[in-house]
Amino acid sequence: MESSPLNTEFSQLLAPILGFLHCATPDEWLAEARKPEHLAALLVDHANCEMKAAMSAHRLVRRYCLPKDKRKLLPNLDFYKSLDALPEKGEVLGKQALTEDNRRVFDELAKNELLVKMVRLIQEELHHFEQVLEIMAARDIAYATLSASRYAGGLLRHVRTHEPAAIVDRLIIGAYIEARSCERFARLAPWLDDELARFYLSLLRSEARHYQDYLGLARDYAGRSIDDRVAFFGAREAELITSPDDQLRFHSGVPTGSH
Template sequence: MVPASPPIRFLQSPTQPAWLDLALANLDEILLDHAHCERKAAGVALNLICRYPSTVPLVRSLTAIAREELEHFDQVNQILLDRGIALRPLVPPPYGAALKAQVRRSEPDRLLDSLLVAALIEARSHERLGLLGQHCPDVALARFYRSLMASEARHYGVYWVLATTEFDRDQVEQRLETLAQAESEALSPLHPQPRIHS
């Protein structure tokens, strides 16, 4: 068992060692889920662009994120191919649905919540890919995960900057605290199937 990860900005609780134990024991399934995570992350950015096309800073920033997420999706797919693993659907953990349920439906609250939820997911991805990069016994795979950490950190920073550009800073921080609590609760108890966000 490894110690809990160090604190990551925005996250109210660190990933527990049991998650890493489960992930390292099921690396092929984690890779599959990672591919789906990158695809979904690109979709989140594109959906926000489509919903708010007149918000120029958002469109420009999220176009770059969508492009980078798709590049990561392609990279993970190549690793799967090299390992003889076919890309296939996986049953998602309840994490994403739990956070989506927190997003308020009326504007401008919907935009604020969507940006902050995306920031929290990227922050959790940054933390967990870092854990895999540090502890994965497959040297090449560990190096790959470490190479993604800066991107994930940059992505959650972009969502945060967009939120604080469009909304009052106090309002953003107050709502972030609520959503971060929900994000932490969505990870407990540990989902029995190995997933990046389980």
């Protein structure tokens, strides 16, 4: 039996996510993922997922918030570590010690909702990445090379090639990735030790907000109903989650041999 159920706050937070996803995490995945011998690999994959989430959002900022000839001004993820908190009106402010190149980036960035939400998301994902590394270091788990799961690629292969359809699809995919992460953190947490359980539950709020941000941006960019595309990607996501998978990763499907 699992330990005590999530409290009311987490249950309310998860309710829209469970309604958004087309399937729950299969029990077969959970049965494998909770085994102590898989913890190191899952933590490494979790760290990779946090970094990939930050990189994906960074690519959206480069492509859709900067003119093509200015994209080189936003060089890498380190840029976001030098940003202060975002003020309410959506402008991005930097610390006084910003370099001249970084100041030029601020001058060039369009002040739009995509920028504001993606910068906040990137900062949070980078923080989560560092938190996972700290947990791994405390447990003497090396940050080793680990192959990626089929999950993200299996969704991205369906992205349309014309705009704004392409960004709408990418944003919908982002919503599904964040929603699935949130659902799996909640499913896995009761089976983990106290430190990891608290950490995974602490991620639920940000992952749930990221899912909402991505979905809201997709609707804004589309300018019309996206229900058909949301349903399409929901079905593809569920196929990846419920079909046999020869890898065990944070977003993998049913482990091969668990039937």
